[in-house]
Amino acid sequence: MRGKRILSILGTWVLGFLLFLLCVLGFCIFFASWHTLPPESVAIVREVWVREGALFGPSALPFRIRVVKNTKNIPVRLFVQPPPFGVVEEVLPLRGDIVFSFRVPLWRKDTITGNPYDGSIAFVGEVEASLRVVNYERLARRLDPVLARYAGAGQISPLLAAPEREGQELPRKRQDLLREILRLDFSQRVMGELGKLFQSLHFKLYFAEKVLEEASAPSPSERKIVIWKYLERYPWYKLEPQEMGKIIAENAEIFEKIMTYLREEHEKGETYEKLRGEIQEYFAQYIAQHPQSYVQELWEYAIEKVSSGHPLRLTPEVLRALSYQYLHGRPVFLENLLKNEDYTKFLVTQYGVEVKDLSIRITEDLAFRYPELLK
The missing domain is CATH 2.60.40 (Immunoglobulin-like)
Structure with missing residues (x-):
């Protein structure tokens, strides 16, 4: 009997202690x-x-x-x-902004100077951005780091698939994921725009040289005047190389007017003057409606280089160096890659954020740590 009583008391104490632990655990879970x-x-x-x-x-x-x-x-x-x-x-x-910064390698110094000893110095774009969240639901679901780990980073953005394959660890916060996506996207856009810039600058330099071959202009200022007057007489040459193809495809009438204008040029009669006014008005309106079709700063840069009197050998190396020199003093060109209207709409639709403020500084990095520049 005594043993049963002891067991009963122990059982009661154990049961009471377990109930106490459950109560404490319940309170902890509730408050947690x-x-x-x-x-x-x-x-x-x-x-x-x-x-x-x-x-x-x-x-x-x-x-x-x-x-x-x-x-x-x-x-x-x-x-x-x-x-x-x-x-x-x-x-x-x-109501606050998401503020972050990242660094993107742009080019090596030896591509500008031609000095192989400058190869260890990279020009880097230091991007500082301020984003405003306009849709928190979209931000939370489209930039889900857990989804990236379970379903693959490609589910978040195709840009993250390559770093994942290379074994790079993905960020675990949404803001860091967004920063990495913007960094990779900006780097990709820079490479694409550089190719377009090389093509555009090549056309302008070649065009300006051909104009000067047909004119006698001894001084740099006279050479500039000759080229600008030629562009005013034939305004379609002002446009970026790809723009004229779009115009011809969409508006066959203006193409016919240009051909007639060129045929009537030697006569310089009433038809010529009339077509000249119509063509100049058309291209003035087109440039006003499509500002990206005419890059005046790039024309000024190309004309300055050609008018200097030093002959240019338009090799790929020279074109690359001239393009980098142009960009080095104009970071606004790079800023517009992330601030243009199409990209802003993409960010709002895809991730629920919009660019509020963005600036880029081009600096030198003495410690070369960017193997992608060697590809």
Whole structure:
């Protein structure tokens, strides 16, 4: 009897202790599920369990994402599923900006100077950007680092697929993911635009040299005047190389007018003067409607180089060096790659953010750490 009583007392104590632990655990879980959300902020929450009809069930990987906004000027309490089933991943300012910076290699110094000893010095674009979030739901779901780990980085952006294959670790925060995507995209866009710039500058230099071959202009200022007058007489040459093809495809009438204008040029009669006015008016309106079709600064740069009196050998190396010299003093050209209207719309549609402010400084990096420049 005595042994049974001892066992009964021990059982009661053990049961009471277990109930006490359960109560403590319940209180801990309950209080751990409550979070404080700062004033005017947004919380991105990930939770395992989701309500499906009358029952709760686990959601599929990478689980459910919920966005909670606090629009008040005071902190508010936020209930999240107890750990480890729920977690507040990130807290972002409701009206603040996402500010970050990154560095992108542009070119090596020896491509400008021709000095092989300058090959260890890279020119780097230091980008500082300020983004405004216009759609937090889109930002939370389209830049999901957990989805990137489970389904592959290509699900977030094709640009992240290559670094993932090379074994690079992906960022674990949405802001860092966005910064990496912008860095890779900007680097890719720079390489593409450099090719277009080489082509455009080559055309302008070649055109200006041909104009000067047919004119007698001893001084640099006279050479510039000759070239600009030629461009005023034949305004279609002002346009970027690809633009004239678009115009001919869309407007056959202006092409016919140009051909008639060239045939009537030697007569310089009434028809010639009339067509001249119509053609100049058409291209003036076209340039006003499509500013990217006429890059005046690049024309000024090309004419300055050709008018200097030093003969240019338009080899790929010379063209590359002249293009880099042009860009080096005009970082606005690079800034427009991320600030143009099409790219801004893409960022809003894809990731729910828009570029509010962006600046680029071109600096020298004495320690060469950019193997992509050697490709």
